[in-house]
Amino acid sequence: MDTSVLVINCGSSSIKYALVLEDPAQPRLAGLAECLGSSDARLKGTASNGEPFEQSLPGADHGLALEAILDRLEGRLPLAVGHRIVHGGEHFTRAALIDDDVIAAIEQTTALAPLHNPANLAGVAATRRLFPDLPQVAVFDTAFHQTLPPRAYRYALSEALYRDHAIRRYGFHGTSHAYVSQRADTLSGLEGGGWLTAHLGNGCSTCAVWKGQSRDTSMGLTPLEGVAMGTRSGDVDPGLHAHLARQLGWSLERIDEVLNRHSGLLGLSGLTNDMRELEAAAAQGHQGAAIAVEVFCYRIAKSLAALSCALPRLDGLIFTGGIGENSAEVRERVVALLPHFGLQLNRTANSDTVRGREGRIDAGGRQLWVIPTDEEGQIASETRQRLKQETTA
Numbered sequence: 001m002d003t004s005v006l007v008i009n010c011g012s013s014s015i016k017y018a019l020v021l022e023d024p025a026q027p028r029l030a031g032l033a034e035c036l037g038s039s040d041a042r043l044k045g046t047a048s049n050g051e052p053f054e055q056s057l058p059g060a061d062h063g064l065a066l067e068a069i070l071d072r073l074e075g076r077l078p079l080a081v082g083h084r085i086v087h088g089g090e091h092f093t094r095a096a097l098i099d100d101d102v103i104a105a106i107e108q109t110t111a112l113a114p115l116h117n118p119a120n121l122a123g124v125a126a127t128r129r130l131f132p133d134l135p136q137v138a139v140f141d142t143a144f145h146q147t148l149p150p151r152a153y154r155y156a157l158s159e160a161l162y163r164d165h166a167i168r169r170y171g172f173h174g175t176s177h178a179y180v181s182q183r184a185d186t187l188s189g190l191e192g193g194g195w196l197t198a199h200l201g202n203g204c205s206t207c208a209v210w211k212g213q214s215r216d217t218s219m220g221l222t223p224l225e226g227v228a229m230g231t232r233s234g235d236v237d238p239g240l241h242a243h244l245a246r247q248l249g250w251s252l253e254r255i256d257e258v259l260n261r262h263s264g265l266l267g268l269s270g271l272t273n274d275m276r277e278l279e280a281a282a283a284q285g286h287q288g289a290a291i292a293v294e295v296f297c298y299r300i301a302k303s304l305a306a307l308s309c310a311l312p313r314l315d316g317l318i319f320t321g322g323i324g325e326n327s328a329e330v331r332e333r334v335v336a337l338l339p340h341f342g343l344q345l346n347r348t349a350n351s352d353t354v355r356g357r358e359g360r361i362d363a364g365g366r367q368l369w370v371i372p373t374d375e376e377g378q379i380a381s382e383t384r385q386r387l388k389q390e391t392t393a
């Protein structure tokens with residue numbers, strides 16, 4: 001029997017997929033359908049022999065793209081489909097086997113993720129049509145953070161806003177923080193260590209993990225809260241919205257757009273959200289790039305320092321995500337900003353640990369790890385776990 005899991009991550013106009021085999025060392029059939037709904041729609045990916053492919057799918061919707069993906073699975077029929085679902089609200093504390101009730105519960109959280117959850121559900125509907133006999137499992141970005149205590153998830157707002165409108169901190173990137181902290185537990189031999197994790201990609205968040213559970217995290221009601229990101233501002237004074245509306249006459253839509261798409265590294269530098277380009281430009285004397293990198297690193301260090309309050313004991317720091325895995329400079333700067341943590345960076349190991357390499361980069365003291373994230377592998381493993389629980393129940 002095929003024990004692979006097809007992992008699907010549906011956006012509003014894209015589908016990311018990966019066929020994950022039980023042995024994580026085996027190569028994956030993976031790819032991306034993008035520009036769905038337009039004449040430019042296409043599917044690109046890698047076949048099992050490592051050969052890349054690209055196929056044009058003019059006008060294809062999610063359903064047609066999934067059929068094209070199915071054709072690229074080289075005749076393999078997965079054991080199950082694992083779906084990445086962005087928001088599970090308070091309802092989902094772990095992965096769920098999808099049925100009509102689960103879909104209705106996900107629909108109820110749509111107000112909390114109006115862009116993401118409907119796209120995720122469109123993927124679920126199309127996949128259920130295409131594979132009516134395969135079990136489908138929903139794996140939530142928020143579920144790992146459902147262990148936050150009230151002091152970490154409540155905003156200092158009225159009880160009514162929490163009770164009647166579900167306004168609280170949820171946190172995101174849960175699969176990534178879960179994966180890297182579990183991996184650090186295994187690699188370090190510290191079963192259930194106290195870790196601070198920094199997922200630094202285009203979206204960035206930090207998390208405090210104690211004995212395998214999230215105790216606090218930087219993102220909140222939405223993925224805009226927390227550290228500065230590629231194009232997202234992260235934390236700003238909550239009075240900023242009213243100020244921009246009153247002083248500049250900006251609409252809510254414009255404020256939302258500016259904070260989500262034109263801020264962060266891009267806004268600060270006036271140049272790009274790509275850390276590689278920023279590091280190069282800063283080295284050439286570009287002032288905007290220099291301040292962008294400086295603010296980015298300072299905000300991460302500040303967030304990690306704040307999150308350390310959530311841990312009874314700190315065993316180490318973990319870097320992951322496109323920037324966390326590749327930028328030795330960002331790691332060095334963040335570590336340098338936390339002298340009171342007793343961290344000692346091994347500079348050689350730090351500069352050697354790039355391009356998806358896993359490694360320890362400290363020279364004694366508390367542990368410093370670079371762990372390439374594997375959200376697809378984690379979704380596949382949570383899908384398998386959920387199915388096992390279902391069959392043993």
Ligand code: AMP
Nearest residue numbers: 201202273274275276321322323326327
């Ligand atoms: P992700 O969202 O995890 O794919 O991360 C994307 C980000 O990783 C991009 O914005 C790049 O700035 C960053 N990145 C990728 N490679 C490097 C690198 N070699 N050095 C610095 N940043 C990198």
